Amino acid sequence: MLASLFKFRGGVKPASHKDESTRAPIVRAPLPARLVVPLRQSAGGTPLPLVKAGQKVLKGERIGAPEGSFSAAIHAPTSGTVLSIEHRMLPHPSGLSAPCVVIEPDGEERWIERVPANYAAESPDALRDLLRDSGIVGLGGATFPSHLKLKPGASGRIGNLIVNGAECEPWITCDDLLMRERAGDIVRGIAILRHIASAERVLIGIEDNKPQAIAAMRAATARSEGIEVVPVPTRYPAGGEKQLIRVLTGIEIPYGRIGPEFGVQCFNVGTAWSVHRAVELGEPLVSRIVTLTGNVERPGNFEVLIGTPIDDLLALVGPKGDTDRYVMGGPMMGFTLPRTDLPVTKAANCILAASPALFPPPGQEMPCIRCGACTRACPAELQPHELYWFSRAKNFGKAQEYHIFDCIECGCCAYVCPSNIRLVDYYRFAKTSMRALEREKNASDAARLRFEFRNFRTEREQKEKAERLAAKTAAARQAIAGGEKPAAAAPSPAAAEQTPALPHLDEAKKALIAAAVERARAQKEGVQPKNTDNLAPEKQAEIREIEARRAKVREIAKTPPEEPV
Amino acid sequence: MNGTSPHLHLPISVRLIMFKVLAALVPGIAVYVWFFGAAILVQIALASAAALAGEAAMLRLRGKPVGLFLSDGSALVTAWLIALTFPPIAPWWLTVSATLFAIVVAKHLYGGLGQNPFNPAMVAFCVSIIAFPALMSKWPAVGFTDFSAQMAVVFQSQSAQDAVTMATPLDALRTQLHVPEARATVAGVLGSHASFGNIGGKGWEWIALAYLLGGLWLLQQRVITWHVPVAFLGVLALIAGGFSLANPDRYAGPVFHVVTGGAMLGAFFILTDPVSGATTPRGKLIFAAGVALLAWIIRTFGAYPDGMAFGVLLMNLCVPLIDMGTQPPVFGHKDEQKGGTP
Ligand code: SF4
Ligand code: SF4
Numbered sequence: 001m002l003a004s005l006f007k008f009r010g011g012v013k014p015a016s017h018k019d020e021s022t023r024a025p026i027v028r029a030p031l032p033a034r035l036v037v038p039l040r041q042s043a044g045g046t047p048l049p050l051v052k053a054g055q056k057v058l059k060g061e062r063i064g065a066p067e068g069s070f071s072a073a074i075h076a077p078t079s080g081t082v083l084s085i086e087h088r089m090l091p092h093p094s095g096l097s098a099p100c101v102v103i104e105p106d107g108e109e110r111w112i113e114r115v116p117a118n119y120a121a122e123s124p125d126a127l128r129d130l131l132r133d134s135g136i137v138g139l140g141g142a143t144f145p146s147h148l149k150l151k152p153g154a155s156g157r158i159g160n161l162i163v164n165g166a167e168c169e170p171w172i173t174c175d176d177l178l179m180r181e182r183a184g185d186i187v188r189g190i191a192i193l194r195h196i197a198s199a200e201r202v203l204i205g206i207e208d209n210k211p212q213a214i215a216a217m218r219a220a221t222a223r224s225e226g227i228e229v230v231p232v233p234t235r236y237p238a239g240g241e242k243q244l245i246r247v248l249t250g251i252e253i254p255y256g257r258i259g260p261e262f263g264v265q266c267f268n269v270g271t272a273w274s275v276h277r278a279v280e281l282g283e284p285l286v287s288r289i290v291t292l293t294g295n296v297e298r299p300g301n302f303e304v305l306i307g308t309p310i311d312d313l314l315a316l317v318g319p320k321g322d323t324d325r326y327v328m329g330g331p332m333m334g335f336t337l338p339r340t341d342l343p344v345t346k347a348a349n350c351i352l353a354a355s356p357a358l359f360p361p362p363g364q365e366m367p368c369i370r371c372g373a374c375t376r377a378c379p380a381e382l383q384p385h386e387l388y389w390f391s392r393a394k395n396f397g398k399a400q401e402y403h404i405f406d407c408i409e410c411g412c413c414a415y416v417c418p419s420n421i422r423l424v425d426y427y428r429f430a431k432t433s434m435r436a437l438e439r440e441k442n443a444s445d446a447a448r449l450r451f452e453f454r455n456f457r458t459e460r461e462q463k464e465k466a467e468r469l470a471a472k473t474a475a476a477r478q479a480i481a482g483g484e485k486p487a488a489a490a491p492s493p494a495a496a497e498q499t500p501a502l503p504h505l506d507e508a509k510k511a512l513i514a515a516a517v518e519r520a521r522a523q524k525e526g527v528q529p530k531n532t533d534n535l536a537p538e539k540q541a542e543i544r545e546i547e548a549r550r551a552k553v554r555e556i557a558k559t560p561p562e563e564p565v
Numbered sequence: 566m567n568g569t570s571p572h573l574h575l576p577i578s579v580r581l582i583m584f585k586v587l588a589a590l591v592p593g594i595a596v597y598v599w600f601f602g603a604a605i606l607v608q609i610a611l612a613s614a615a616a617l618a619g620e621a622a623m624l625r626l627r628g629k630p631v632g633l634f635l636s637d638g639s640a641l642v643t644a645w646l647i648a649l650t651f652p653p654i655a656p657w658w659l660t661v662s663a664t665l666f667a668i669v670v671a672k673h674l675y676g677g678l679g680q681n682p683f684n685p686a687m688v689a690f691c692v693s694i695i696a697f698p699a700l701m702s703k704w705p706a707v708g709f710t711d712f713s714a715q716m717a718v719v720f721q722s723q724s725a726q727d728a729v730t731m732a733t734p735l736d737a738l739r740t741q742l743h744v745p746e747a748r749a750t751v752a753g754v755l756g757s758h759a760s761f762g763n764i765g766g767k768g769w770e771w772i773a774l775a776y777l778l779g780g781l782w783l784l785q786q787r788v789i790t791w792h793v794p795v796a797f798l799g800v801l802a803l804i805a806g807g808f809s810l811a812n813p814d815r816y817a818g819p820v821f822h823v824v825t826g827g828a829m830l831g832a833f834f835i836l837t838d839p840v841s842g843a844t845t846p847r848g849k850l851i852f853a854a855g856v857a858l859l860a861w862i863i864r865t866f867g868a869y870p871d872g873m874a875f876g877v878l879l880m881n882l883c884v885p886l887i888d889m890g891t892q893p894p895v896f897g898h899k900d901e902q903k904g905g906t907p
Pocket of ligand 1 (some may be wrong): 368369373384418421
């Protein structure tokens with residue numbers, strides 16, 4: 001079956017600059033003096049450290065346990081000694097810091113016992129666990145834990161597997177070289193992914209400016225059924241996950257939805273390669289290919305241990321004198337590194353040395369002239385100038401109406417804008433502000449719910465106590481009539497505490513809460529409601545006789561109830 | 566603020582776009598000079614000077630960087646369009662004051678570049694034609710190209726009455742077909758004067774052709790998109806064609822409408838003003854079709870010789886509504902249920 005290509009709208013064609021770093025094969029970067037391994041290297045929770053300072057570790061030994069299911073394990077990239085576990089700054093747009101395991105290599109590169117698995121004999125669930133425990137995350141830059149992406153959708157399977165070898169950002173070539181040199185291993189990894197997802201068809205999308213990678217991957221898949229290498233037109237961002245899925249299958253996945261819902265999922269070629277290493281060689285993810293390019297003397301691709309300081313890598317390529325900053329990622333979506341003594345993470349696909357000559361800063365920002373160039377360039381088919389307007393005016397409601405969260409921050413709009421407007425910055429600002437507002441709202445909603453629930457519970461406890469009291473009084477009266485002394489009528493506070501938690505309030509309960517709030521308000525205004533209001537008249541009559549004892553019960557009811565968890 | 570993505574930018578600027586627009590006008594101006602004399606160059610110079618002076622004064626008043634904005638070319642585009650839509654022998658003060666009005670009121674009082682809801686050149690045109698209808702409809706006859714004589718009229722040492730002036734074919738049609746007793750026909754009016762020609766009036770059709778050339782170059786340069794010119798000229802031709810088919814004596818044909826007056830200039834240079842026009846593709850079609858309809862109605866039944874300017878301003882009013890109503894679906898939201906068609 002030959003795949004037909006679909007088009008995605010928009011996109012731009014910046015000069016690719018791929019030749020610079022593809023002249024030499026991948027080089028293994030030397031072992032650095034220190035490795036700084038951040039524990040959090042994927043979307044999701046921060047793994048807990050499994051080692052202590054002073055402890056010896058082997059290459060591939062697990063040093064961070066996945067935190068819950070939405071996370072992946074972290075491993076020692078080489079054998080050596082753990083020096084410390086401390087907070088260090090991460091290479092991240094926000095410059096955040098997080099716990100890192102600092103390892104001093106012993107230079108022996110001694111592996112843990114590697115246990116290869118025969119994937120065909122394993123269940124998808126077991127393999128997903130294996131991927132999580134091997135620290136496999138998306139190596140395209142998003143570092144989403146791969147095992148989570150392999151959860152089938154409603155249909156129980158992911159029919160189409162898309163393998164992303166497009167690598168559309170200028171300058172970056174790590175996937176290109178990986179495909180040229182290790183196509184066979186990538187295809188083995190693809191076979192494993194395919195097995196887990198029980199996918200029928202695999203489409204490997206590669207931009208047509210990489211003829212060697214296409215040839216290598218074609219050769220490697222020549223004898224595989226249902227796997228096809230599809231050259232896609234070179235146009236940024238053809239390698240955007242949603243754009244590639246659109247181009248190869250025609251399916252458009254909107255914001256907030258995920259591939260499996262549409263029977264499709266996308267993996268980077270580097271991820272497929274590391275899946276093969278993890279499953280068939282028993283080697284967890286401890287290294288990746290990093291492109292070092294831009295304003296440097298000897299650009300190239302390096303196989304780098306996770307945790308290697310970027311400074312050590314720069315020494316290998318010789319940055320030129322007028323380098324004024326380093327960008328992690330490509331020139332379209334990468335971010336400027338605040339410092340260069342930061343470690344390489346699983347997200348680090350490229351370190352790009354920038355100079356004013358190579359990446360001239362945009363000119364003075366001018367007013368938007370509504371020329372529509374941004375709209376024509378936007379692959380998400382948004383109206384960037386409208387989003388700009390609403391973001392600038394802090395009209396977040398309108399920005400959302402115009403689908404600002406569908407913006408993938410690809411930068412195409414800012415790239416073409418003749419007014420040099422830093423459009424993406426405005427969207428980032430709007431999105432962050434909206435997320436902050438959302439968090440605040442959630443927090444206050446939760447507080448309000450807690451408050452209402454407390455009122456509701458207090459109210460209900462009082463009512464229940466009153467009912468129990470009434471019942472006991474009735475029993476006591478009967479007993480007195482029978483000549484017995486009444487037992488202590490006050491119910492135990494412990495019993496009163498046995499109210500079920502109410503995490504999900506249904507309509508009836510909401511109504512009760514509303515009523516409770518209303519009563520609480522009335523109470524505040526000095527109207528003392530009688531807990532006995534809801535009882536039958538004959539019981540009320542009985543209760544009136546024991547007013548004195550009820551006062552004591554009220555005292556107990558006034559003790560502050562616990563917060564629901 | 567150098568640190569955020571994208572780190573790459575196309576080396577284009579507002580200035581480059583504006584100067585491309587000016588360059589695209591040059592062939593039309595050259596043909597204009599050929600048929601109607603060099604007075605138009607003086608008018609362009611007058612308007613340019615007035616526009617730059619007005620722009621500089623307003624920028625200073627508003628505390629904006631004068632040099633940066635003055636060199637963006639937007640004031641010059643407005644000035645050239647004013648000069649090209651006014652009669653080349655309009656008195657100098659009219660050109661100057663109209664241009665100043667366009668820049669000061671229609672552009673800067675609304676917030677300057679990018680903010681003006683109305684096309685400044687068309688505001689100048691409408692204000693002038695309402696205030697000075699006689700001056701605005703005195704055109705030099707074809708052949709009246711003597712520069713010094715034209716200058717005498719422009720600088721008013723000689724009145725326009727004494728100059729060799731005449732109504733444009735569009736104006737002649739409108740006034741003469743308006744008088745029922747005259748029993749004039751389109752063919753009769755157009756045939757009444759040798760210089761009216763058969764298509765759009767001698768001269769006009771060639772100027773229109775040169776504008777078309779410049780416009781096509783703008784299309785090729787991606788400064789404008791096809792939507793506005795195609796919708797405007799198409800709808801204008803369609804309406805004119807329909808009516809002239811039904812009654813060829815009373816209604817001029819499509820070719821006449823398309824090549825006469827400001828139609829071609831409007832299609833490629835005026836309606837395509839990004840600031841005051843619609844921005845969505847469908848919006849551009851609606852906007853341009855609306856102007857075409859209004860222009861034809863005013864040309865045919867209205868009190869003014871060319872309805873384009875009024876059509877543009879009226880449609881400018883509708884732009885926010887048009888844009889809002891024509892937002893194209895966003896990626897992945899075309900069919901919220903299925904997520905697109907595989
Ligand atoms: S490209 Fe820039 S100037 Fe043009 S419409 Fe978009 S934001 Fe405005
Ligand atoms: S950054 Fe956002 S708005 Fe701009 S082109 Fe990309 S997706 Fe569209």
